[in-house]
Amino acid sequence: MDSLFMSFVPGDSIIHRLDPRTKILGLMLASICIFYASSFEWIALIALVFVILILVCKLPLKHFVHSARPMILFFVILFLMQLLFTEGKPIFSSKWITISYEGLVLGTILTLRFIFLLLFAALLTTTTSPSKITAGIEKFLRPLPLKYMGISSHDLAMMMSMSIYFVPMMYDNFRNLKDAQLSRGLNIKKDPVKAIIALSVPLVSISVRAAEDVALAIESRCYKSTGRTSVHMMGLKKNDYICLFLYILLILFCIAY
Amino acid sequence: MSIDVRNVSFFYNRGTSLEKHALENVSFSIEKGEFVLIGGEVGSGKSTLIRHLNGLIKPQSGSITVNGMDVRNKGVRSKVSLLMQYPQKQLFGKTVYEDICFGPSNFGLKGDALAKQVRDALKLVGLDEGVSALSPFSLSGGQMRLVALAGVLAMNPEYLVMDEPTSGLDPENRYLLLSTLSKLHSSGISIVVVSHQICELLPHAEKVIILKNGCIDFIGTPKEYLMSVSSPLPEITSLMKDLRLEGFNVRDDILTVDDAFLEISNALRSRGAKQNG
Numbered sequence: 001m002d003s004l005f006m007s008f009v010p011g012d013s014i015i016h017r018l019d020p021r022t023k024i025l026g027l028m029l030a031s032i033c034i035f036y037a038s039s040f041e042w043i044a045l046i047a048l049v050f051v052i053l054i055l056v057c058k059l060p061l062k063h064f065v066h067s068a069r070p071m072i073l074f075f076v077i078l079f080l081m082q083l084l085f086t087e088g089k090p091i092f093s094s095k096w097i098t099i100s101y102e103g104l105v106l107g108t109i110l111t112l113r114f115i116f117l118l119l120f121a122a123l124l125t126t127t128t129s130p131s132k133i134t135a136g137i138e139k140f141l142r143p144l145p146l147k148y149m150g151i152s153s154h155d156l157a158m159m160m161s162m163s164i165y166f167v168p169m170m171y172d173n174f175r176n177l178k179d180a181q182l183s184r185g186l187n188i189k190k191d192p193v194k195a196i197i198a199l200s201v202p203l204v205s206i207s208v209r210a211a212e213d214v215a216l217a218i219e220s221r222c223y224k225s226t227g228r229t230s231v232h233m234m235g236l237k238k239n240d241y242i243c244l245f246l247y248i249l250l251i252l253f254c255i256a257y
Numbered sequence: 258m259s260i261d262v263r264n265v266s267f268f269y270n271r272g273t274s275l276e277k278h279a280l281e282n283v284s285f286s287i288e289k290g291e292f293v294l295i296g297g298e299v300g301s302g303k304s305t306l307i308r309h310l311n312g313l314i315k316p317q318s319g320s321i322t323v324n325g326m327d328v329r330n331k332g333v334r335s336k337v338s339l340l341m342q343y344p345q346k347q348l349f350g351k352t353v354y355e356d357i358c359f360g361p362s363n364f365g366l367k368g369d370a371l372a373k374q375v376r377d378a379l380k381l382v383g384l385d386e387g388v389s390a391l392s393p394f395s396l397s398g399g400q401m402r403l404v405a406l407a408g409v410l411a412m413n414p415e416y417l418v419m420d421e422p423t424s425g426l427d428p429e430n431r432y433l434l435l436s437t438l439s440k441l442h443s444s445g446i447s448i449v450v451v452s453h454q455i456c457e458l459l460p461h462a463e464k465v466i467i468l469k470n471g472c473i474d475f476i477g478t479p480k481e482y483l484m485s486v487s488s489p490l491p492e493i494t495s496l497m498k499d500l501r502l503e504g505f506n507v508r509d510d511i512l513t514v515d516d517a518f519l520e521i522s523n524a525l526r527s528r529g530a531k532q533n534g
Contacts, residue, residue: 009275062273173346179313180347183339184408185363187331198359201349205394 007168008129014239015057015127020136020232022240023124029247030120033254034113043112050119057127067122068115075111082107134161135232152225162214166207173206174199258289258324260310260337260416260447265319267305267471279305281471282319287449287464289415292442294458294479295451297468303451304342306468307418310449311337323416335364338414342421344405345398353379353396353404354389360412378411382437399430406437417441418449423457435461456491459483460512480510493517500524 010016015023030046037043054061088102124133138157146153181198182188188195236244267280279302287293297303308314309321312328323333338360341347350356357375366374379386382403388396393404402422409417422438423431439461442448452458459465465482467475475485483494490498497517498509507524511517 060273176341177347179308179339180341180344181359182313183311183334183341184347184360185334185412186359187363191363198349202347206346 007126009059009063009126010129011057011059011127013057013059013127015053015123017237017239018243019234019236019240020128020132021139021234022236022243023128024133024136024140025247026243027120027124029250031117033250034116034120036254037113038109040109043109043116046116050116050123053123057123059126063126064119064122067126068118071114071118075114078114079107079111082110130161130164132232133164134158135230135234138230139234154228155225158225166211169210170203170207173210174203177202177206258415260287260324261320261322262286262309263320265306265309265316265321267302267309267314267317269305271317279471280309283468283471283473284319285466285473285476287416287447289447290442290445291447291464292438292462293447293449293464293466294455294462295449295466295468296453296455297474301468302471303468304420305471307339307420307449307451310416310418311339313339335412336414337416337418338409338412340406340409340417340419340422342424343402344408345401347405348393348401348408350393352390353393356393356404357389357408357411360408364412374411374413375407378407381410381441382407383433399426399433402426402430402434403437406434410441414446416447416449418451420451421453422450423452423454431457456489459491479512483510483512 030049033042034046037046054064083099083103084097086100086103086106088100090098091101091104092099128136134157137160138153141153141156144153146156177199181195186195186198263284265280265283266278269275269277269279283302283306295303295306305314309316309328310323311334312321312331315329321328323336326333326336348356350359354375357378358371361371361374375389376386379389384400384403384407388400388404393401396404406422423434426434435457438448438450442461448461450458450462455465459479459482462479465475465477465479466473467482475482477485483490491512493514494509494511497507497511497520500507500521501509505521505524506527507520511520
């Protein structure tokens with residue numbers, strides 16, 4: 001199927017070979033930086049870092065653009081909200097709407113922030129296989145005292161990997177359903193309410209059934225949440241330590257700035 | 258009046274590292290009223306091909322026309338109905354009646370004409386009219402599939418395209434579905450079936466298309482298909498071949514049990530006549 005949304009693309013670049021924990025930590029730091037970015041210089045710096053990372057991981061930009069594409073409507077609404085509802089020095093005004101200079105700046109920066117957040121997240125998912133992400137998250141959660149709450153870090157990681165696994169599956173089911181209902185003459189633009197019912201009712205019923213099947217499959221293989229080992233042997237290598245060093249420098253720089 | 262597929266090629270994820278060639282320079286035509294069987298291994302491009310036939314996928318190169326109309330035109334969807342694999346998944350109506358109404362009402366049918374179409378469709382697939390008031394989710398899997406089939410038949414298509422219609426059905430429902438298909442075929446609807454169960458559909462088919470790696474590997478009549486070396490034979494045909502090897506004077510291009518019965522009894526009669534004479 002034609003689905004490039006947030007999907008893993010195998011490769012052999014430096015970024016592909018990094019420990020998943022390093023990459024997850026990197027994504028967290030990048031997210032914090034992106035949320036602190038309040039001027040165009042910051043955004044430009046973030047864009048520069050992103051471009052460098054893309055060049056390093058040797059994947060075409062197309063993969064990342066595809067990940068951001070489904071969210072375009074959200075970005076547009078976000079931008080318009082900021083543009084129209086921010087008070088300040090007006091640069092355009094008519095009877096109904098007033099656009100302020102501050103609104104334009106704020107809207108652009110906020111939208112760019114969300115776009116880069118999504119792009120960095122896509123960088124993680126395209127260069128790391130879902131099972132490695134899970135293994136990384138599991139390792140991160142291990143020190144937490146979860147067992148007093150009746151769950152283990154494996155349970156949480158398992159749930160997370162299941163959700164990751166379900167997203168492309170639902171997307172596939174959705175495409176098949178859309179094809180089926182289009183074949184029955186559904187016109188999504190002409191009759192959106194009918195389209196929502198014709199697509200969502202069967203999608204929910206398929207998904208619930210699939211979830212039950214997966215639960216049975218797990219149960220029938222005697223799943224236990226404690227004492228499990230991972231397929232992926234993780235260990236930090238030279239490149240990981242270099243990255244961690246860079247992270248620390250970044251944090252120090254941020255504090256100093 | 259036909260579906261004409263000319264030099265169609267298609268790539269998934271074109272221009273990325275995940276690019277996959279699904280169809281390569283495929284050309285054939287489906288005449289009005291014809292029963293066509295499309296076979297081939299998993300991943301040979303069958304599903305991609307049939308999604309082209311009603312314009313769900315637009316051809317990246319080449320052209321497809323239905324009765325002279327380009328498939329990019331949405332009007333072809335009222336002529337070519339596509340029933341996906343496991344079509345019971347697409348049901349959503351509160352009642353069976355409501356669900357079957359979905360297709361024809363999308364093409365503008367209303368009132369008495371609509372009610373008549375739904376009744377006719379239910380009758381065509383052999384379902385009792387009593388089910389029309391039930392929820393589709395309360396039916397058995399086989400019945401749900403028949404409801405889904407009725408849902409596309411109610412649109413009165415000229416061409417009915419089906420992906421693996423018999424997969425996952427028990428022998429009884431399988432027989433029911435196949436006899437429904439041949440009934441539809443004799444009423445003048447073109448039927449295109451994609452299936453791995455080539456042997457069970459071969460007796461009904463008039464044209465066989467086998468795909469391999471996105472190219473047409475074989476195209477011809479069922480009898481020509483049997484002559485091609487690599488094809489696995491239906492049980493009844495291999496029985497006739499064995500009989501012929503054993504020295505019986507029977508034809509070995511037989512596809513149905515009825516024909517085999519006739520052929521064997523003829524052979525026995527002529528043998529008896531020879532011994533007597």
